[in-house]
Amino acid sequence: MITNKQILKILDEKQDTFYKGKQNYVGKYVGQRVPRVDAYEKVTGRLKFGADVELPNQLISRLKRSTHAHAKITRLDTSKAEALPGVVTVATGKEFNGLTGCYLNDSHVYAIDRVLWVGDIVAAVAAETAEIAEKAVELIEIEYEDMTPVFDAIEAMKPDAPLLHPNLGSYKWLKGFLFPKPGTNIANHFKLRKGDVEKGFAEADYIFEDTLSVPMVQHTPMESHACVVQVEAGNQVEMWACTQGPFLVRQMISDAFNIPLNKIRVHTTGVGGGFGAKLIAKNELYAIPLALKSHRPVKMAFNRSEEFLNTFVRQGLIMKMKTGVKKNGKMVARKIECIWDGGAFCDYGVSIARSGGYASAGPYDVENLWIDSYCVYTNKPSGGAYRGFGVPEAATVEEQQIDMIAERLGIPATEMRRINFYHEGDTHATGMKLHSVGCEECLDKVTTMLEKTPLKPKEGKLYGAGQAHVHKFTAHTVAASAVLKINEDNSILLYHAVSEIGQGSQTVMQQIVSEVLDVPIDQIQSVKADTHFTPYAWQTAASKATFFDGNACKYAAENAKKQLIELAAIRFDVPQEDVEFGGGKLWPKGKPESAQNFAQVSMGGSFPKAVFGHGIFTVEDGSGLDEQTGQGNRCSAFWMFGGQGAEVYVDTETGEVELARMVACHDVGTVINPTTAEGQLEGSVAQGLGIAMFEEMHFDEKGKLLNDSFTDYHLPTTLDMPLIETDFAVNSPHKEGPYGAKGMGEPALGPTAAAIANAVYNACGVRLFALPLTSERVWKALKDKEVQK
């Protein structure tokens, strides 16, 4: 359906815009504008997302949430709720008190004896209808005894701060990877020490010190979390969930409820956007006890308020940055302190403090570094991964400081960046040797795009332009695996566990397999992740799918090809080197008329042998980082680079900032699909624009979130969008990536907010030390500036 003539004609019009460089690979399928393989089921409304799944006899569930930020539960009475006709079961932390997590098992399912934030789940109800479940939730009686809450991460680090997790020392965590400080609210303290930072400052011509902050924001995927779960005989859990991490969801269910992994089956449904929010188990955990108790299928779909408070938020960050520079702009030392506002559970935030910490000095080769990065518990919603894993937050601070320093030195910020950038073969801040480094090409292309067609001045408004550049890590030692089956009719099934969350991975994986096997994309069907049948993948996270799982798919295809050649050699009675392979067929050298397709070669004739390709991939020299120095061999399989430039108009009467144009160039290695790659950059502009200019979670003095709806939490619309131009670096493919590809989802958001902030400063001289750059704040800063004059 998606390869109709109309579409091919449109694609032909775009054929000229491939990103081909000296070394970048452009093949028959890889590098081509292949239409998304999942688009047809999406434009027809046929794809089933989480809430679209319905099982016979299913119950609807609702949650009872805490109204207190930090309190003891002194009475919890569910009897009236249970007595309501139509209510099937109620579950609380009295019965289900296991802890779970990904990196650090600090998360309860339902509050056990204390609530830790306004919105913490105290009980869950399953009933015949939504109305009954809602009524039952109102009938649950809770009495609280208030405890002192702490909402500010800096306050929470003080020795006399109330402790959210007094038992932190007894929790299970990834040893050697995280360094929690039991007896405090510090869930992780990451340290990086390189060179001699004090010596560096002594040698510097100038020292600059700045502190900036970014607030908590929420991912707001258009689809809220939803799942349906049933428990079959023998306590076998079967779940359908819109998740980015089916294997992680399985692990967390196992930890929380003490069920072995082979009795938990998680199917991935369509996923309506993730951005990190759907990595770990949330609603999935709340649903399990209801299904265990009722022996009926239970649907647990979050409403929008629950999406804000009960999934992940992006952690707030306060970052202090001291930089020593030479007169020419060369940085000689940087001392950085990152304090991440991790919320009530820091299970995932601990990892962001670690990696966001080691990347916080930006894509620059600085000889002397000292970084402390803390993830801190507060009585707020839990922080977690949000597209960029700390890089966009840290870059908001770090990249504004580059502009501030360059201005004070009287050199262009682009030059300051250029003389400090990493190059191929340099040693990264973490000690790893860098390969595939495209930051300079990105800077050149962004600068050219901005200068080539500068926007015209607008009457009564101030114009400004600014840039920001980032580097982004990925995972290091994680497993990826794939399986490929040739069917009897020559169609192909591809099994991998990457969730298609909108990023286009399903299409990219099929392009890679098509390239290896030289078969059309639509000869392949991807199987959605299912923990009982698809091979293992860590998570759809860290922009790692194309590189890790793409390699696994490539190896699976190569393995199938090898098996086909072996079988063809027997069939044709020729040596293997005399078997020709092309166009989805095999034939003996010199006899193309004898060509057979894959099914004929494998399943035809008198000795059918099913071909079953498999591929596994990991990075074998990946390593952790030393506890004291943050140094290691290879903490990230690869690094992605990218820069963006913003042009704004500022209305000095109202403080309103109009983002007029964003240009973006990223180094993602080989671009597997230009259309979907551009889509990642364009989407990041919208998200970054919201984060830069509107988005902030506002809490009242008692910790209640005031804007947990789209009415009060403004997101960018079509009317807010600037002109967008995108490009890619083409001269730095990665030697280990599939056809040279790396990744791109997260770094796309990395520089956006910082570039906008730098453009606003360039336009009107206002530098706000906190996001977002709302009209009100910009207006106030403009007035303050006038007063100072």
Added chain:
Amino acid sequence: MKISLTVNGLKVEREVSPHMTLLDFLREDLRLTGTKEGCGEAECGACTVILDETAVPSCVVLAVEANGKSVLTVEGLEKDGELDRLQEEFIARGAVQCGFCTPGMLMTSKALLMKNAHPTEEEIRLALSGNLCRCTGYKKIVEAVSAAAAE
């Protein structure tokens, strides 16, 4: 209450509760799950359907309000195996990512083109300003609607 309406060209008669939304009626009673719920308060456009030629957020329209009217949902766009021009352009121009906002985007765009066959880019942006998308940055969506309106 008993309602009688046309959904995607087919006559439907059903007994519904007076406070059931059109969205729940479509999704739960008719199992037409192509129409999505994003916020439940008419702020995101994911649930947009066409009610007698007007795009409406079905999460704040009661099923009984559709009595005697004609409803078009995303499932009704494809006719006899032929995709609507908007659907083709959304595929070809990369306007689809996660796909959750897509049905609402298509229905808002369809209603626009029913009233204004050749809208300007500004008119398209204005019409789609109530439909949120978190993936695409809207660029390719606006391009796809422009292209569908071009012929």
